[in-house]
Amino acid sequence: AQSVTQLDSHVSVSEGTPVLLRCNYSSSYSPSLFWYVQHPNKGLQLLLKYTSAATLVKGINGFEAEFKKSETSFHLTKPSAHMSDAAEYFCVVKALGNDMRFGAGTRLTVKP
Amino acid sequence: KAGVTQTPRYLIKTRGQQVTLSCSPISGHRSVSWYQQTPGQGLQFLFEYFSETQRNKGNFPGRFSGRQFSNSRSEMNVSTLELGDSALYLCASSLAGQGSFLEQYFGPGTRLTVT
Numbered sequence: 001a002q003s004v005t006q007l008d009s010h011v012s013v014s015e016g017t018p019v020l021l022r023c024n025y026s027s028s029y030s031p032s033l034f035w036y037v038q039h040p041n042k043g044l045q046l047l048l049k050y051t052s053a054a055t056l057v058k059g060i061n062g063f064e065a066e067f068k069k070s071e072t073s074f075h076l077t078k079p080s081a082h083m084s085d086a087a088e089y090f091c092v093v094k095a096l097g098n099d100m101r102f103g104a105g106t107r108l109t110v111k112p
Numbered sequence: 113k114a115g116v117t118q119t120p121r122y123l124i125k126t127r128g129q130q131v132t133l134s135c136s137p138i139s140g141h142r143s144v145s146w147y148q149q150t151p152g153q154g155l156q157f158l159f160e161y162f163s164e165t166q167r168n169k170g171n172f173p174g175r176f177s178g179r180q181f182s183n184s185r186s187e188m189n190v191s192t193l194e195l196g197d198s199a200l201y202l203c204a205s206s207l208a209g210q211g212s213f214l215e216q217y218f219g220p221g222t223r224l225t226v227t
Contacts (some may be wrong), residue, residue: 043218
């Protein structure tokens with residue numbers, strides 16, 4: 001079985017301040033983990049993915065995430081938020097042979 | 113390379129009707145998955161097709177069906193529409209199926225409204 005929990009449904013930050021979006025996962029097997037972003041009325045865009053290589057994964061637009069097996073976490077961070085980062089973010093877990101399981105999403109608001 | 117395309121983008125149907133949604137994957141991608149996105153249930157997996165075969169199916173009633181053609185294009189059909197079927201339907205394609213860790217690429221979605 002596999003599942004993912006996004007700990008915050010809504011995060012609000014000021015432009016230029018750090019972003020932290022939290023994600024915990026559960027998987028019976030070594031999973032692959034992804035972060036996707038969805039802007040209003042758009043499809044999902046892949047930000048980054050972890051597939052058992054380096055535990056610190058760098059993605060697009062300055063985002064990165066760290067895989068911590070002991071904490072079963074895969075939190076998404078960015079040093080400095082930009083207005084264009086305002087969107088919905090989804091943490092996704094996938095085990096081999098299984099479909100992708102999405103978290104409930106975290107809505108990021110960036111204040112000027 | 114062109115991305116995943118979905119048609120139509122918006123659709124309004126009445127209860128009891130049926131609807132067919134279309135998805136064209138990225139060239140060379142053989143796996144197509146469908147998802148339903150609603151405010152209440154979030155993103156839920158419908159089914160995946162790989163080389164014209166349904167590989168996996170989510171927990172949806174039989175009113176939801178799909179198929180994949182030899183060119184990897186896929187269609188999703190919903191019969192006897194209910195109000196609760198109103199949602200954004202997303203299609204995603206991947207080079208390989210669920211036996212891999214390859215990422216999926218999503219289309220813009222079809223917004224279905226059932227009245």
